[in-house]
């Protein structure tokens with residue numbers, strides 16, 4: 001901390017854009033994860049030139065720099081494990097160009113996803129990754145986490161919409177990677193590894209993104225299943241049959257109970273629900289897709305199917321899924337919903353088995369877990385509901401997390417579908433990617449020889465997430 | 481767990497709720513205070529985190545922390561977006577009460593009265609819907625009860641009331657925005673000011689700036705905490721700076737959180753008469769009722785208004 005020259009930072013970005021009061025540092029030391037650590041200062045650059053100057057200064061003094069969008073990461077991506085400067089990118093929030101002719105837009109990294117989509121809407125196009133957190137997620141954070149969302153099953157993740165980035169390296173040098181063209185076959189295509197790099201390789205100061213036409217017709221369906229396996233089989237068959245749903249979501253029984261508890265929606269108390277959507281420009285095409293999906297579900301035992309093209313009806317059908325988050329947090333008194341084992345991907349054929357396994361592991365460890373997700377992308381989310389004040393809950397959670405990822409790994413799945421790795425998923429990531437860790441460290445070193453950019457994350461994170469930082473929760477039987 | 485550094489009699493009960501907060505940040509997406517400063521410390525999630533730190537002893541209660549926790553316009557935009565359905569503003573109110581009890585003397589967004597200017601007409605006491613103002617030999621403001629709507633500020637005939645922190649909504653801040661827009665030499669199209677109530681139609685506005693959007697727009701939107709806060713002097717300032725017209729939007733009659741719209745209606749009616757006497761057509765000041773979050777109603781209202789004032793043309797300078 002003593003080596004930080006606050007006046008130098010103020011010279012670069014102006015007095016008003018630096019904070020170092022302990023209260024500010026406490027806030028900027030957390031995100032939506034279980035972790036917390038204190039940075040030394042928060043700095044808000046306004047343009048790429050300022051970012052370059054900050055990096056030059058930090059590099060010469062070997063001060064860690066952690067780029068931060070809205071801090072909605074769920075795995076501690078922006079938590080400054082070794083202190084340093086939080087580089088708050090939200091002031092760089094200009095949409096620089098919407099080029100309809102060449103079908104791309106250029107934006108600064110602090111632009112909020114919903115804002116970008118609001119600006120694109122008049123042209124009947126959209127930027128598709130749209131994570132659930134699109135109301136606050138910045139484009140920089142989405143690229144760095146390689147975010148995706150409910151519609152990624154059809155439209156892909158942030159990486160798939162990324163044509164190019166302008167990056168400030170640890171040295172302060174600025175390089176543009178990528179292109180504005182639709183395809184590119186040149187060499188290493190560095191922009192693609194920037195997606196998912198979680199702020200460890202450089203600071204994104206501009207992104208070139210492609211957009212796609214907004215469908216004019218959407219149809220949403222919902223089907224109930226008495227057995228989880230039947231829902232699982234339906235998912236595999238839908239995806240293997242050549243259907244292209246624009247949404248395919250699984251909701252398990254714990255989640256259904258939580259939704260019914262909180263919202264009194266009277267969803268049937270079944271083992272699983274599938275929610276699916278087809279979209280397009282031609283009614284017949286959408287009809288064809290949705291009927292095919294519905295038929296597959298019903299062949300596997302799906303019943304009580306509801307379908308609707310109507311916007312209000314669709315909203316009603318989707319309410320439960322949309323409000324799943326708040327519902328889970330109200331599942332049981334004193335059982336906060338923690339962001340642990342928060343996401344993973346498994347092959348389609350293993351969705352049902354994974355859900356069962358999650359319930360089994362939860363039971364063994366005496367915690368509550370719900371499983372739900374964008375199963376059309378093979379993405380499964382969980383939340384661990386537990387008494388966060390007890391150290392035994394944390395021990396149980398630690399065991400459950402390890403068991404879950406051991407299983408995911410064993411069936412050919414991967415540690416993160418969309419939320420990223422950060423700190424809390426790093427042990428599982430390091431086991432899964434053991435063979436490529438050294439190569440990744442080599443890449444990191446080529447970009448950032450002094451290891452100042454978001455150190456202690458991804459391949460360089462601790463093997464012990466529980467003790468890697470202080471927890472944001474107060475564990476009352478720990479310090480007495 | 482460290483001990484809290486001060487007694488937090490009211491806040492202790494929220495410990496469980498603060499654990500339930502998943503720190504997602506959805507609450508700050510539409511917070512007008514965050515939108516003004518863009519510092520997470522001014523955003524509801526930041527304040528929830530500070531309160532958590534106060535309770536577990538990790539955050540030192542200082543004037544700075546107290547000031548932050550006393551900043552809130554009680555628009556409840558945060559609560560309406562909260563992933564965990566937490567009663568965020570109730571938690572803030574308890575934090576304020578505990579901090580004030582512990583002896584912190586900060587005002588945040590509370591309205592304050594300049595005793596030198598106040599003639600004790602008690603107009604503000606009568607109109608405050610939140611019973612935050614009373615008379616005890618002088619005007620006393622209950623900092624915890626005050627919801628910072630600003631209604632008292634513009635109703636005071638002596639202009640004795642103000643808010644130290646306005647986050648863009650104080651009359652002075654508005655005046656400088658008006659001048660900045662209408663008197664900017666680079667702008668050729670600037671014609672009108674639209675006052676937009678934070679409660680009724682602000683939610684849809686973006687944080688991002690669209691560079692390719694019209695660089696020289698015809699009107700500027702200024703957000704107020706309640707239409708009742710738009711003082712006649714501020715509207716007249718717009719005309720003095722060359723505006724062709726001013727539009728004020730407000731919530732439907734029985735829907736205003738602060739009963740400010742009743743006064744707005746009266747004010748705009750008398751202002752129409754006053755400007756008429758000055759030779760300015762009454763159509764230059766208009767009022768539009770917009771339901772909460774009804775973006776279409778808002779846009780249609782603005783469109784109609786702009787057409788009318790463009791038909792009327794620029795004000796003739798006498």
Ligand SMILES: Cc1cc2nc3c(=O)[nH]c(=O)nc-3n(C[C@H](O)[C@H](O)[C@H](O)COP(=O)(O)OP(=O)(O)OC[C@H]3O[C@@H](n4cnc5c(N)ncnc54)[C@H](O)[C@@H]3O)c2cc1C
Nearest residue numbers: 069070071072073131132138140141144147148198199204
């Ligand atoms: C309730 C909730 C729901 C969510 N739902 C989804 C979901 O559906 N899908 C999904 O993918 N994610 C989801 N997330 C996770 C998260 O919101 C997204 O991944 C989001 O894209 C992160 O954006 P952010 O601006 O908050 O980034 P931050 O959390 O601030 O940062 C994320 C990472 O990006 C890096 N970073 C940020 N800006 C830059 C930059 N300019 N240059 C370089 N690196 C940078 C940071 O260092 C960090 O490593 C959810 C989170 C919450 C709390």
Ligand code: SF4
Nearest residue numbers: 511552553555556558
């Ligand atoms: S009530 Fe309004 S001003 Fe207060 S914290 Fe919530 S959103 Fe911000």
Ligand code: SF4
Nearest residue numbers: 501503504505507562
């Ligand atoms: S929206 Fe609610 S749960 Fe999310 S950070 Fe704000 S207070 Fe916490």
Ligand code: SF4
Nearest residue numbers: 608626627629630632
């Ligand atoms: S009128 Fe509004 S600002 Fe004035 S004291 Fe009452 S609540 Fe506070």
